[in-house]
Amino acid sequence: MNYWLMKSEPDVFSIDDLAKRRVEPWTGVRNYQARNFMKEMKLGDQVLFYHSSAEHIGVAGLMSVAREAYPDPTQFDKKSEYFDPKSTKDKPRWEMVDVQFVEKFKALVTLDQLRGEPKLTGLILLQKGTRLSVIPVSAEHFKLILKLSKHG
């Protein structure tokens, strides 16, 4: 079992949206490193849902991988903001996974909380200049963040 964290702007797609949808394809990742991490994801892997660029920033809940990586159809859709003219159906550039709702945390685990936790140094999310929207999380870090979600 591997652990991950994925970012989304809640104005675009939030943990509440996922709670309603139950399962959702994670479209629109257009960064090679982030794509490569998604290709490593296995069915059932646990994924922290992070709200970025919002009034309240932090980890909002938990989801799991419901389908392993396959081509992101929005890359072929000229009307989509994620359209990529250099991608072909023979050789798709971009892939995505489907994620499944697991839980919404009772309280957001805020970015300040994460930064204030000495044991979380090394978490890629907290490294300066890291803008990756899909990142791996160690089992220890994952457990600690879950604990924070329950006990503050």
Added chain:
DNA sequence: GCCAACGTTGGC
């Protein structure tokens, strides 16, 4: 292959 210009992310 180099690198300047440009675009994007995301916290503040």
Added chain:
DNA sequence: GCCAACGTTGGC
């Protein structure tokens, strides 16, 4: 809205 820190693009 600002801007630091990246990633990508394209001319050479």
